[in-house]
Amino acid sequence: MKKLSVKDLSKPIILVAFFLILTILRPSSFLTVGNLGNVLWSVSIYGVMVSGTIFVFLLGGIDLSIGTLCGLTGVTCVMTIRAFGYTPAGVIAGIAAALAVGLIAGLIHGLIITTFRVPAFLVTFATQTIYLGLSMILTNNKILDCTSPALFTSIGKNPVPIILMAVAALISWYVLRKTETGRYVYAVGGNDQAAAISGISVRKITIMAYMISGFTTAIGGIILSSMTQQGMASNGSGYEQYVIMAGVIGGISLLGGEGTVPGAIFGAMIIGLLQNGLNLMSVPSTQHGLVRGLVIIAAVGFDALQRDTKFQSWLAKRRQARAAGKSAA
Amino acid sequence: MKKKLAALVMAGLMIFSLAACSGEGTTREDAGAAATATTAAAKPAKDVYSGETPIRIAYVAHDLSTPNNQAWLEGIEREIEPWEHVTVQAFNGESSAETQVSIMTSVIDEGYDAIILQCSDGTALAESVTQAEAAGIPVVTLNLDCTSTHSALVMAVDYDAGRMIADQIAAEIGGSGKVVIIEGVQGLTRTDNMERGFVETIENNYSGIEIIDKQSAQFEKATAQTVMNSFLQNYDQIDAVFAINDAMAEGAALACESAGKNDIVIWGADGEKAALEMIENGQMTGTIYTNSWDQGSTAAKIALLMAGSEYSSSVLSKTPEVIMEPVIVTAETVSSIDEKDRW
Structure with a gap:
């Protein structure tokens, strides 16, 4: 069995530190089932989305369209439910339609990127505005209410989003760690030319990654529309920043080939805990950006130092020197 | 001694100049000053309602993807609907002052006849608004004001x-x-x-x-x-x-x-x-x-009025405001808002 090192434990250490600090600062309100449920609930959409988008990140790609695609899939779901007269059958049809839209969007991204060899940044930047535009046309920029049936509204209520996040993360972790497909993703992300020479279809893997990203984005869109009980064009806009941030905080390299699902979920948790801590401590909203930035730098810096071999060897030498000094004394 | 001499010379000059300003001379000078002031305040009036020339209004929104922005746009469209030659073009500011500044530059260059604007940042847009007004394009702001004086601000109570x-x-x-x-x-x-x-x-x-x-x-x-x-x-x-x-x-x-x-x-x-x-x-x-359709419609009315007038905002020391009627809505009064007025 592999021995755990400080390097492997740095993220749990940071999480425990967050928990300790917030428990000390807000003893009566932080460490309660209700509040921790609130934290998980608030990051569940990012957690679901990053569980799929991680496939794209690991290939060294990027998906900037997930924010507006989240809005479009939510709008699709709500419009279908309304068309079916707010019935449970409508909810199932709505979910299917939203997932289909997500998959098709991913397929389109993958096809364009692999066929025309256009950078993913450009393709998804363009489709980002296309999806927002489509949502605006579909809704005519109106809010589409959807306050029933209960089958739909319950999707956004605790603990369903948290369960969905856990399931998405587990499946994603399993595929990446335990299957051949997962190994191919890391191989293509590490060196696509070497992967191609070894017989891996880079095109297939790329298309699949973007389709998975679209699929989890659609799940995020369905959850968001249920949480807010409405479909609205601008819903989800900007979520791509949080998903990318969760991934990067979690140690995913945007150059590809490096990163894990637990890391990405850790990143999402840090975002949620930070926001929760700022709210619970009544920090004025004008100071949120500053505090958030500083804490993220501190957390990521600590994590990076644990991985830095030069720093670790310097630390080891210091420890040895100190021990030698003590024994000499 | 030198100071006393200088004071005497100054006093003499003042007496001379007062004498010169009397009678016909005074009238001519005043008329000249008035003419100058009128020239500074005036801009060429456009024939807005005859239909002989097309009239274009630019609506530069804060973020077009929100229902409120859409309701304002629909309000503007409703107001200009009877006139085929009057059109509105909506631009999405995407909640960014930089994007809005860039849009404003294009709109001024293309010679639109009036601008309805929501400033994402009142200070950042001030220069663009001043440029538009100087080019004879009246600017009417909607809810989100600008720090420079302009034709009008149509706002909900704050x-x-x-x-x-x-x-x-x-x-x-x-x-x-x-x-x-x-x-x-x-x-x-x-x-x-x-x-x-x-x-x-x-x-x-x-x-x-x-x-x-x-x-x-x-x-x-x-x-x-x-x-x-x-x-x-x-x-x-x-x-x-x-x-x-x-x-x-x-x-x-x-x-x-x-x-x-x-x-x-x-x-x-x-x-x-x-x-x-x-x-x-x-x-x-x-x-x-606040009836946002009504608010958009009011902004369009003022924009057309200002485009068809010689009146220029340069004579103003403060932007004139039109405040929309606020309606307090509770469970008892909500039924008074007609379905057609819900945006």
Whole structure:
């Protein structure tokens, strides 16, 4: 069995530190089932989305369209439910339609990127505005209410989003760690030319990654529309920043080939805990950006130092020197 | 000695100049000054209603993807509908002052006849607004004002809306209790003033009411749910919530409903359709309604009036304001808002 090192434990250490600090600062309100449920609930959409988008990140790609695609899939779901007269059958049809839209969007991204060899940044930047535009046309920029049936509204209520996040993360972790497909993703992300020479279809893997990203984005869109009980064009806009941030905080390299699902979920948790801590401590909203930035730098810096071999060897030498000094004394 | 001599020379010159200004000379000079002032204040008037020349209005929105922006656009379209030669082109500012500045430059270069603008940043857009006015293009701002003087500002009440909501909440919780505020994005004049109106009214008139916390939810419904959940975790007693816009009030209402806290008084502001429905269902307590279609239509009327007039904003020391009628909406009065007026 592999021995755990400080390097492997740095993220749990940071999480425990967050928990300790917030428990000390807000003893009566932080460490309660209700509040921790609130934290998980608030990051569940990012957690679901990053569980799929991680496939794209690991290939060294990027998906900037997930924010507006989240809005479009939510709008699709709500419009279908309304068309079916707010019935449970409508909810199932709505979910299917939203997932289909997500998959098709991913397929389109993958096809364009692999066929025309256009950078993913450009393709998804363009489709980002296309999806927002489509949502605006579909809704005519109106809010589409959807306050029933209960089958739909319950999707956004605790603990369903948290369960969905856990399931998405587990499946994603399993595929990446335990299957051949997962190994191919890391191989293509590490060196696509070497992967191609070894017989891996880079095109297939790329298309699949973007389709998975679209699929989890659609799940995020369905959850968001249920949480807010409405479909609205601008819903989800900007979520791509949080998903990318969760991934990067979690140690995913945007150059590809490096990163894990637990890391990405850790990143999402840090975002949620930070926001929760700022709210619970009544920090004025004008100071949120500053505090958030500083804490993220501190957390990521600590994590990076644990991985830095030069720093670790310097630390080891210091420890040895100190021990030698003590024994000499 | 030298000083005395200089004073005498100056006095002599003044007497001479006063004599020169009397009689016909004075009349001519005054007429000349008046003519100069008129030239500075005037701009060429356009024939707006004859239909001989096309009239183009640019609507530079803060963020076209929101229902309120859409309602304003529809209001403008309704106003110009009878005139085929009058058209409106909507531009999406994407909540970015830089994008709006770039749009304004294009709109001025293309020689639009009037601009209806919501400034994402009143200071950043000031130069663009001044350039447009100098080019004879009247600028009418909608809710989000600009620091430079321009043709008109059409706005929903801000400070007074905050005051009205404070009075309503105070009455509903019996003049004493604990209140939280859910803020939007700070730095926007309208919402900042609304919050100030609310806070000052509570502080000055209701000593029994305490504002225990305020947090931002960035005007977003889902974020407001998280913020409200945090409030509920942090405080044992919350009697009322004031959210700066309806979307956030709706989010707070959903959070309270999930937590089983159905006795909290929840107020929003704007009067969007979803909020009115929540008030009807008893999920929200009230809002301040503004007819956004009417507001867009009013802005278009003023834009056409200014385009067809020689009147220039350069004579103004302050931007003239048109304030839209605020309607206090509660469960008792919500039925007075017709379906056709819900945006």
